[in-house]
Structures are given as structure tokens and as C-alpha cells.
Amino acid sequence: MTLSDAKHHPVLNRPLDCFAIMLLAAGALFAFTRYASFMDSYEQVILLAVTLIFATLAWKWRGLRNLFVGVAVLALSGISLYHADLARAEQNFFLKYFLASQTAIGWMCALFVFATFAYWLGLLAKSEFAEKTGSALTWAAVLMGATGMCVRWYESYLIGADIGHIPISNLYEVFVLFCLITALLYLHYEKRYATRKLGAFVLLVIAAAVGFTLWYSFTREAQEIQPLVPALQSYWMKIHVPANFIGYGAFSLAAMVGVAWLLAARGTLASRLPPLVVMEDLMYKAIAIGFAFFTLATILGALWAAEAWGTYWQWDPKETWALIVWLNYAAWLHLRLTKGLRGAVLAWWAVIGLLVTTFAFLGVNMFLSGLHSYGTL
Amino acid sequence: MSRTPAAFSRRLYELLSSMRFAVSLLTVLAIASVIGTVLKQNEPYNNYLAQFGQFWFPVFKALGLYAVYHSAWFLLILAFLVTSTSLCIMRQAPGMLKEMRSFRVNAREASLRQFAHHHIAHTALTTVDAAARARDYLATQGYAFRIRARDDAQGRSLLIAGRAGTGNRLGYLFAHSAIVLICIGGLLDGDLPLKAEMLLGAKKAADINLPFNQIGAESRLDTDHWSYRGNLFLPEGKRGNIAVINVDDGGLLQPLPFTVELKRFNVDFYSTGMPKRFASDIVIIDGDKRIERTVEVNKPVEYRGVTLYQASFDDGGSKLKLQPWYFSANPAAKPIDTEVGAATSMDGNKLRAEITGFRAFNVEDMTSPDVSKNTADKNSLAILNRQLGNASPAQRTLKNVGPSFSYKLRNDTGQAREYNNYMLPITQDGRQFFMSGMRESPADDFRYLRIPADTDGKPDTWFALRAEMLSDKDRALIARRFAIAAMHGPDISETMRTRLSLTAERTLQMFAAGGFDSIGTFINGTVPAEEREKAADVFVRVLQGCAWEALQLTRQNQHQKPLDMDSAHADFVRDSINAISDSFRYGAPVWLALDSFDQVQASVLQVTRSPGRNIVYLGCALLVAGVCFMLYVRERRLFVLLKDSGEVLIAYASNRRTLDDEREFSRHRDALTRLFEDDA
Numbered sequence A: 001m002t003l004s005d006a007k008h009h010p011v012l013n014r015p016l017d018c019f020a021i022m023l024l025a026a027g028a029l030f031a032f033t034r035y036a037s038f039m040d041s042y043e044q045v046i047l048l049a050v051t052l053i054f055a056t057l058a059w060k061w062r063g064l065r066n067l068f069v070g071v072a073v074l075a076l077s078g079i080s081l082y083h084a085d086l087a088r089a090e091q092n093f094f095l096k097y098f099l100a101s102q103t104a105i106g107w108m109c110a111l112f113v114f115a116t117f118a119y120w121l122g123l124l125a126k127s128e129f130a131e132k133t134g135s136a137l138t139w140a141a142v143l144m145g146a147t148g149m150c151v152r153w154y155e156s157y158l159i160g161a162d163i164g165h166i167p168i169s170n171l172y173e174v175f176v177l178f179c180l181i182t183a184l185l186y187l188h189y190e191k192r193y194a195t196r197k198l199g200a201f202v203l204l205v206i207a208a209a210v211g212f213t214l215w216y217s218f219t220r221e222a223q224e225i226q227p228l229v230p231a232l233q234s235y236w237m238k239i240h241v242p243a244n245f246i247g248y249g250a251f252s253l254a255a256m257v258g259v260a261w262l263l264a265a266r267g268t269l270a271s272r273l274p275p276l277v278v279m280e281d282l283m284y285k286a287i288a289i290g291f292a293f294f295t296l297a298t299i300l301g302a303l304w305a306a307e308a309w310g311t312y313w314q315w316d317p318k319e320t321w322a323l324i325v326w327l328n329y330a331a332w333l334h335l336r337l338t339k340g341l342r343g344a345v346l347a348w349w350a351v352i353g354l355l356v357t358t359f360a361f362l363g364v365n366m367f368l369s370g371l372h373s374y375g376t377l
Numbered sequence B: 001m002s003r004t005p006a007a008f009s010r011r012l013y014e015l016l017s018s019m020r021f022a023v024s025l026l027t028v029l030a031i032a033s034v035i036g037t038v039l040k041q042n043e044p045y046n047n048y049l050a051q052f053g054q055f056w057f058p059v060f061k062a063l064g065l066y067a068v069y070h071s072a073w074f075l076l077i078l079a080f081l082v083t084s085t086s087l088c089i090m091r092q093a094p095g096m097l098k099e100m101r102s103f104r105v106n107a108r109e110a111s112l113r114q115f116a117h118h119h120i121a122h123t124a125l126t127t128v129d130a131a132a133r134a135r136d137y138l139a140t141q142g143y144a145f146r147i148r149a150r151d152d153a154q155g156r157s158l159l160i161a162g163r164a165g166t167g168n169r170l171g172y173l174f175a176h177s178a179i180v181l182i183c184i185g186g187l188l189d190g191d192l193p194l195k196a197e198m199l200l201g202a203k204k205a206a207d208i209n210l211p212f213n214q215i216g217a218e219s220r221l222d223t224d225h226w227s228y229r230g231n232l233f234l235p236e237g238k239r240g241n242i243a244v245i246n247v248d249d250g251g252l253l254q255p256l257p258f259t260v261e262l263k264r265f266n267v268d269f270y271s272t273g274m275p276k277r278f279a280s281d282i283v284i285i286d287g288d289k290r291i292e293r294t295v296e297v298n299k300p301v302e303y304r305g306v307t308l309y310q311a312s313f314d315d316g317g318s319k320l321k322l323q324p325w326y327f328s329a330n331p332a333a334k335p336i337d338t339e340v341g342a343a344t345s346m347d348g349n350k351l352r353a354e355i356t357g358f359r360a361f362n363v364e365d366m367t368s369p370d371v372s373k374n375t376a377d378k379n380s381l382a383i384l385n386r387q388l389g390n391a392s393p394a395q396r397t398l399k400n401v402g403p404s405f406s407y408k409l410r411n412d413t414g415q416a417r418e419y420n421n422y423m424l425p426i427t428q429d430g431r432q433f434f435m436s437g438m439r440e441s442p443a444d445d446f447r448y449l450r451i452p453a454d455t456d457g458k459p460d461t462w463f464a465l466r467a468e469m470l471s472d473k474d475r476a477l478i479a480r481r482f483a484i485a486a487m488h489g490p491d492i493s494e495t496m497r498t499r500l501s502l503t504a505e506r507t508l509q510m511f512a513a514g515g516f517d518s519i520g521t522f523i524n525g526t527v528p529a530e531e532r533e534k535a536a537d538v539f540v541r542v543l544q545g546c547a548w549e550a551l552q553l554t555r556q557n558q559h560q561k562p563l564d565m566d567s568a569h570a571d572f573v574r575d576s577i578n579a580i581s582d583s584f585r586y587g588a589p590v591w592l593a594l595d596s597f598d599q600v601q602a603s604v605l606q607v608t609r610s611p612g613r614n615i616v617y618l619g620c621a622l623l624v625a626g627v628c629f630m631l632y633v634r635e636r637r638l639f640v641l642l643k644d645s646g647e648v649l650i651a652y653a654s655n656r657r658t659l660d661d662e663r664e665f666s667r668h669r670d671a672l673t674r675l676f677e678d679d680a
């Protein structure tokens, strides 16, 4: 093979991507050789699957590739600064003000709020620069948030070897996860549809989630890492929860696009927003992604319940509300195929869907009791 | 309008299998599901009775609101869903299967020109060359295709009909038949068959608090009953082979095809006192086979089609030795040997003590509020600072406050109150108390009687003080001593002292009648509102003074030295008065102290046989595959009509319209146009 061949080779002409994926593989290999004995076989499969999924995503989406590298660098720096001593979070400057989990998540919160303002400025003042700033801030927020989560994972093991666990087990942690996933989904569509106009709307839900997270940790000390109750000690958690939150994130995104659609259809901001057909299409894409993952998540939940509680379905409030959300979006998808129904009804339905989703996600924990009440308020 | 039955069933079929009906059904099902999440399901009927009252309780019961998801109307909605989906599949499947196989090679030129996505190009290539290029292109783009030459009124032409993404239709079939499968599987595992049996009178729910041997055959199921979910209660060291299935307000017995013995039940804790692991070491005894296994949360054990889960745990009949302390004059009663689950009669058969539970330890968060991170510090920088850094929890002071046990005291009218007593004194604000919680109904919180422990860590002093302070015999003496102690000095007249002594006596008398409550009633009845607080203060001081004298009197009677007044003793007196007052509302003439215990744990295993599970799982797999195919595979058709005249008609369509079609069509159009122009 000659050099000019290499230039046109679909793999070799992307040296940076190749390099990033090699780094990823090296990281996975390191984790495997070092920690395989602490994982059960399911967890080993999950590690492999996650590596493959991340590699595919990084290959397809350059922004995500850079994010992965950035998170790896920051999280590993944070971890190495700890010298396996929790108290260093107070002593080391970089840990205390940048990389310790709470601080990093704090940065995430702040950056999301700034991004929201930037997008709105961009939308109202028709300033492309402000919009680009919004995107950059959103990426930065995701970078800090993901770093915070990784470092938090490590911190949990510093608190106690038996306490350590992946940080997706209580309401505080999943709220951060929600922000990250919703932001990434949004960034994906931003690139796919080549428009930054909807950031102003989507970032509003994220900002609301940030607001809740802050309130929750300031008033309830919710950010504290707590050990897992026996029912949660399962590899199922590692796939059930993220799948669920891709669903929640996508549904929220669809709802915010629905809001934008409704405004534009009434003439408000119409000249600044993308055309209605584009928003309709985006709404469908988001709900389709959400529905697929939510279906998967609910099924994974049922499988887990079968193992933890002895039945795959027992009409526990959380389960039931998951079903309600799912039925709601199944109805939406059918509605879209019904002749003569497009536009306003679908947009309204998507917006109301967000209320249903929020109740399933938060309301159930606040108002109803049941087996799932791990993160109560 | 036709009214024949055939036309009617035709219209019904069309309605049930229509999309609008599907949307309505999904919505109705969602709304119906909400009800059961708002109202707690499957609680004992008594709770509902208390919540809704005599009138509404039977109404809601008839509506099935206490078990919505098993009620006839909910099942009817599900039945509609299954029927409607099945009919929909029946209606769509033939057409879809035909579509999946068809290439539509007979598409007419006129109809292709009607496509929203079509384009007319020209080529100088021969039809054969152009067709070869078009074929290669379609193949590289993942299209299957058929070629048809035709010769009609419009002249000779060649149609290349491409097709991709047939998986979409397959997805529809998968996902929708999955719904039917899941519902059927769920039905098999649900309690519908059992309910049917009970409705037909074959089986009847029994009171499961009875010993099993008193439960008759009409409440027992066959060993090989095909589907069930019951609980197996196993104390350590015991074995069992009968599970209890809860139905309505009672239960049915399910004999198992094998016997299970519990060797040991293990609970591990985190350093925070939170439980870390629940595990039962069991032996499965099947004929002469003995199989040792461990059942753990998230790690069930399956044997002969029956799955055993760690469901919960309980007391398995711990042996307790209790010391009754009667509030009446004669506290010295004989100790009682009993065990959890047993009942003893007391107080000359006027009371029955039913021991309901025992806990060997109780970990409590003893963090004082100012040690916790959540301080009153309102400085915003300080608040922010606390949010920085790592996410480790604030240092908490956790303490095991020792064993506790709970019991019900039932009086001769059958009324019962619940109690929860700690074995050891518990330190609060630096003082030690024996804590005994009381509540009238399970819906309430426990209210605690806090009996102050004396310097030996015993309740004796308080009991003696209580008897002394409330005794009719010594009341005048105590009051007198108090008056002397309170008023001495040359300028105090005897009349003043006597007045005080009489006031003290009256106060004691009122206190003996009902504690602070009766004094409060007195104050409210006689003192004007503005002065009540002051009056109450005076009464409390009188009481404290009298209690001090009463305490000294008990010591004198026991030939002990008088005490010196210091802050510890003052606290003791104050706490004692509070406890004496609370003892009037304790609802029992006796406090039970735990002397010693021998713990026996029990594990509750859930035993399940669910033959429908595999059907449901198959349905789930089909559902995921189906949804992915439906949403991510689009059926697309690309037609290239090459006419001998050199005109080329490119037409594109998909069965789901999205913006992707726009993109895909332009791509194909441009690529094909280029191919046909190119003469190389």
C-alpha cells in the first residue's frame, strides 16, 4: 500500500480518531486486567459493550470523541491528585476548585446556566456568535459534569471499598445524568440539523434540572454518597438507569421542541426559529429515540425486578408510571401516523408528555410510596 | 345505512383494528393505570375502612379500587388491547407480507410521475449501459431490485425497481405480536386463574394467622399448581414446605414439591448502620437429596421450576424475659418468660400482652444538629464552600442503642395499643432514659414515655418517686415540707406557709388526677388568659419543689442519706415530673422492661412458579427488535425508468415521511444523474 492509498483509506485517513479509539481500548484493557476479578461476568460484558459503543460513537461524532478524551484527561488528573486520600479535596487547589466531584458538578451547573443565557441572546439578537458561545458552553458543561461523575465514582471507593458504586443510584446522581444526556442529545441534533436556534428552549429544561439539583443538594445534603441498599447491588442498574435516562432526556427535548413549534405556529419568534417541518421532524426523531430506549429500559427493569423482587411486574407505582409514559408516547407515535393529524396536536401532546414524564421521574418519588422509593425528597 | 349483522361485525372489526381506536385504547389504559398508583393497593381492608369510612369503603371495594390491576374492568381494557392489536395484525399482515415481497415492477409511468420525489434526467447512454450503471448503483446502496422491460403506448422502456428496508414491516409484525404475547404471558402468571377458581367456589381464602393444620382442604392448592407466588416463613433451624399466597383479606396454602430448611439468616451492615446484605443459608430437601444453597437479594435460587427469592425477614420467635413494672403501688411482679409471637395474660387476666417483634440492635443517628453540615450558618460563601470538594457524607455519630421489642396490650374489651420499648437507657441531652413508645393505631407515630434512669441506670427511683408523689397518704406531709423549704426566714408568717402548703397539696392532688392536663384544665377554667402563662409557671415550680421533697421522703423511707440539690438532681426531678405526667396518657397500668433475650431470626422467602415468564420474555425480545426495526428501518423504494428516447425518470418514496427522504432522494438523484451523464 502506498501513501496515497492511505489518504483515501476510510480508516487510515482519520489518524486522530484511530488514536482516540486506541486510547479508549487501552483504558478498557487496563480496567479489565486490573479489576476483572472484582467484576462478575455480566459486568465484564458490560465493560466490553460500553467500550464498543463509545468507540462507535466517537468514530461517528468528532465532538463526542473530543469530549471522551477531555473527560479522560480531567478525571484521571483528578483521581491522581487525590493520592487515595479524600481529605486532599480540601487541601489541593485544583481538586478543591475544579476537579473534586462536587466542584466539577458545580461548574457544570454554572456553565449550563450561562449556556442558556447565551442561546437566548443568540436567538433574540440573531447573533450567531452568541449561539456558538452557547454550544461551546454546553460542551464545557458536559465535560465538567461527566468529569464530576467519574471523580465521584472514584470518591465513593475512597469512602469505603464496600461503599463504592457507580454514581447513578440516587435522585441527585440521576439528575446530573439527566442533564448530561439531554445536553448530548441536543448537541447531536444541533449538528444533525445544522441549527442552534433550539438550544434556547432545550437548555431551559436542563437549567430547570440544574436548579432542582442545586436546591436538592443545598437543602437536603442530597449530594452525599450513600452506600447501596441490597436491592440496588446489581449489574442491572448499570444498564437500566442509563437507558431510562436516554428516554427521559429525549422526551424532554421533544417537549421543548414542541414548545418552540407552538410558539412559531402562532407567529412568536417564527422568523428566528427553524421551519415548522424541521421541528416536527426533530420532535419525531427525539421521541423515536426516547421510545426505543424507554422500551428497552422498561424491559430491563422488568428483568431486574424478576431477579430482585421475584416478579417481572407487580404494578409498583414507579413501574406503573413507566408504563404510563410508555403508553403515552406509543399513542403519540400512532397519532402521527393517523391521517390528517399533524402539527399542533402532536406538539401539545409532546409538551404534556413532559409533565407525565416528570411525574414518573420525580413525582412518584415525592408523592407515592413503593419499592422504588430510593430517592425520596 | 345497512343493518345486517355482517355489516355490523365488519364495521366493528374496522373500528377495533383502526389507528384511532389504538390511540384511544393506549390513552384509556394509561389513565386507568394512574388510579392504582394514587391509592395504595392491596392493603388490609381495615386500613381502607379507616381511610374512607363506612359509606365509601364498600363503594370503592365494589369498584375494585383496592386492587385496580386485578379488577374486572381493568382486565377488560387489557382484553380490548389484545383483541384490537390482534385484529390489527390480522388486518395488516397479509398486505404487509405482500408488500415485503413485491418490487412493484408494474408501477406505471404516470403514477411514478405523481411521486413527491421524482426527477427527470436525460442520458446519451444506451439503455443497456444505463441499466447496468443503475443496477450497480442500487446494489452498492443496499437496494434489492428487479428489472422489467416493457413496451407500451409510451414506447419501449426498462424499469429498475429497487427496494430497501423491508425490516420496517417485519418490525410492525414483531412489535404488535409482542404486545399480544406479553399480555397472554402476564395473564398466565397473574392471579386471574386463581381468582376464577375461587369465584367458582373451588377454593376459599382462609385466615392465615391460624396454624396451618387448622386450615382445611378448601384453602389448599395442589402441589403442582401451575402458577403461584407465595411466601415461605422460615425461622432459623426450622424447615417448611408450605407457602402462603395472599388473596383478598386472607390467604391460600401452597404446598411445595420440596422442603426448605433455614440454617442461618445473615444480615451484614455498612459502617453507617445501613443493611448491606440479606442472605439465607438454606438446605433444599428433596427426597434423600440435600442441596445447600444461599438465597440473597438479587441472587435467587431456582429448583425444579420453583424460584426462591429473599423477600424479607422477621423475628422467628426470639425468647424474651420481661419484667413488668406496674404503675400501681405494688411494682414487684414476677418476671415473664415469653417469645415473639406469643401472648401472656397479665394484671389478673385484665390484660393480654401480645409480643409482636424484637430487634437486636437499633442504629440511631446521634449527630447533634450543629455538628451536621447543615448548620444555621447563613453566610452564603460558607454555604457555597460546603458544596465544594468531594461528595463524602458529613461525619455522623451513629450509635447502636441496643435491643428493642414491641408488643400489643389488649384490654378486656378487646382494644389494643401498640408499644415499642428499648432495653437499655438511651442518652438524650446527657441524661439517660428508658424509652417506651405507644400508639393507638398503626397509622400514628409512636409517642414516647421517657422514664429517667437513676444513677445506677435503673428505673427504680422513678417508680418510687411516682408512687410517693401520687400517694394520698403522704400528700399533706410533702406539701408541708415543701412549704417549709420554700418559705423560711423570720419575716414569713405561719399563715403564709399554711396557705402555700394548702396550695401545694391541691396542686399535688390535681396532678395525681391526670398530670399536667388536669392542672392545665384548672388554669384555663379559673385564670384570665393574660395571666395563664405566669400561673402555669408557678404551678410547675410548686410541683418541682414537691417532687424534690417526695424524692427525699422515699430516700428517708429507705434509710438513705438525703440528696444535695445540684443540677443533675434538678434535671432528674424535672424529667421525672414530665414522665409521671406522660404516664397518665400511657394507656397501660404497666411498663414492660426487657431483662434478657435469646434471638431467633426468620427469613421470608418468596416462592414463585411463573410458567408465563418465558412467553413474556420472548414478547419483550420481539418488542425491542420490532420497535427498533419500525423506528430505524425505513422502507424505501427507488425506481429508475429508462426510456429508449433517452429520458430517465427517477422516483423515490418511503413508507414514513421524514426529512431524511429529502436528503436521501437528492443524493440518489444527483448520483444517478451524474452516472447517466458521464460517458467514460
Ligand code: HEM
Pocket: A330, A333, A334, A336, A337, B016, B017, B018, B019, B021, B022, B025, B026, B081, B084, B085, B088, B092, B168, B169, B172, B175, B176, B179, B627, B630, B631, B656
Ligand atoms: C402497547 C401497544 C402498542 C405499541 C407499543 C405500538 C407501537 C407501535 C409503534 C412504535 C409503531 C411505529 C410508529 C412509527 O413508525 O412512527 C406502530 C405502528 C403501528 N401500529 Fe402500533 N403499537 C401498539 C398497539 C397498536 C394497536 C392496538 C394497533 C391497532 C389497533 C396498532 C396499529 C398500528 C399500525 C397500523 C401501525 C402502522 C404500521 C405501518 O404502517 O407500518 N398498534 N405501533
